[in-house]
Amino acid sequence: MADSLDATLRQRKVEKNEPAASVPETETATTTTTTTTPAALPEKKRKKTKKGSKQATDDDDDDDDVEYENRWVDFARVLTFLFFLSCGLSYLVSSGESFFWSMKVPPKYLRTEWWKSQWNGxxxxxxxxxxxxxxxxxxxxxxxxxxxxxxxxxxxxxxxxxxxxxxxxxxxxxxxxxxxxxxxxxxxxxxxxxxxxxxxxxxxxxxxxxxxxxxxxxxxxxxxxxxxxxxxxxxxxxxxxxxxxxxxxxxxxxxxxxxxxxxxxxxxxxxxxxxxxxxxxxxxxxxx
Structure with a gap:
């Protein structure tokens, strides 16, 4: 019985002093990747975001320049259209007398007295x-x-x-x-x-x-x-x-x-x- 007890104690001592089992390379690689990636990712992401933001800003500036130029062109087109429309209306209203509303006797709705009479009764x-x-x-x-x-x-x-x-x-x-x-x-x-x-x-x-x-x-x-x-x-x-x-x-x-x-x-x-x-x-x- 004593021999049996000693054998058990020796076995436990050996198990206690025995080094930990090595982890397989696959698991180590996986663990390493899993452990290191989250720490590195934010920095890389931040760098990428900063670079992307700068590039996006440059692109936005280019777009603004294009849009700014287009607005002036559109504005000129609208003014030209309104000018010719005004000339045409003047010609029709004046029965061919003027293109620029310089009628000797304008119609009643273009005279101040007519609007006053409509307002005052x-x-x-x-x-x-x-x-x-x-x-x-x-x-x-x-x-x-x-x-x-x-x-x-x-x-x-x-x-x-x-x-x-x-x-x-x-x-x-x-x-x-x-x-x-x-x-x-x-x-x-x-x-x-x-x-x-x-x-x-x-x-x-x-x-x-x-x-x-x-x-x-x-x-x-x-x-x-x-x-x-x-x-x-x-x-x-x-x-x-x-x-x-x-x-x-x-x-x-x-x-x-x-x-x-x-x-x-x-x-x-x-x-x-x-x-x-x-x-x-x-x-x-x-x-x-």
Whole structure:
């Protein structure tokens, strides 16, 4: 038993003093690689990152230079396009008058007065105030009124301005003259008696073919027809200015409510009176 115990102690002593088993080369290489790689990797990665960052920065600078040059080229192209577009629009708007918006009389939407009227609304002028806009003052627009409504006719300055064939209508309400054709005599909105220009002349020989009742009814009918012709004649010009793309509404003429009562009724002007004809005898009465 003692021998057995000694043998066991000697064996344990030998195992204790025995060197550790060598690790296989494969495992050592693997372990070494695994151990050294993480320590070296960050430094290499950092170096690579720094180098890459510098190279990336250089590349970005090159890209910026290219983009910067392209922006100037694009900017020049846009300016050139806008220039030719502006010239084309000017030519169309001015009906061939100018390529550079240097029109003698620009359309209403290019005039300051038109935008002011749109913003401020219609104005009310007395006949005296309206007379200041007859075209004699080049700093003011040209206004005319028809049926108490004022229009800006500056766009038609060749006709309504000084020396124009219709300058007589500027700065006033000459509604009567628009219908009668008597420009100088009828510079007034008083339309009383204008229907006479469409009434036939009385002739005793012709009137003798009618009874008193027939003649009375005939005259009443003729007057209604004449008044309608006056209305249609004035309406033609009212619609002309109201629908014109060149002329814009400014406002209205301000007059006292009883202004007509204070004005003497005008006689029909000579030019309008010349158009009157003698009443005709109806065919059914010619045989009588």
């Amino acid at each position: 219609p104005v009310y002028m007395t006949p005296e105030e309206l007379s200041a806009y007859d075209g004699s003052d080049p700093t003011k627009p040209i206004y005319l009124a028809i049926n108490h409504t004022i229009y800006d006719v500056t766009a038609g300055s060749r006709m309504y301005g000084p020396g124009g064939s219709y300058n007589i209508f500027a700065g006033t309400d000459a509604s009567r003259g628009f219908v009668t054709g008597c420009f100088k005599e009828d510079r007034t909105p008083d339309m009383r008696g204008v229907e006479a220009m469409f009434l036939p002349l009385d002739d005793p020989e012709v009137d003798s073919h009618f009874t008193s009742a027939e003649l009375k009814n005939l005259r009443a009918q003729e007057k209604r027809q004449a008044e309608k012709k006056v209305y249609d004649g004035l309406k033609h010009w009212v619609d002309f200015f109201a629908k014109s793309p060149k002329y814009s509404l400014v406002g209205y003429v301000k007059r006292p409510a009883d202004w007509l009562e204070k004005e003497p009724q005008r006689e029909l002007c000579a030019q309008a009176a010349k158009g009157r004809k003698v009443r005709k005898i109806p065919a059914d009465k010619q045989a009588q």
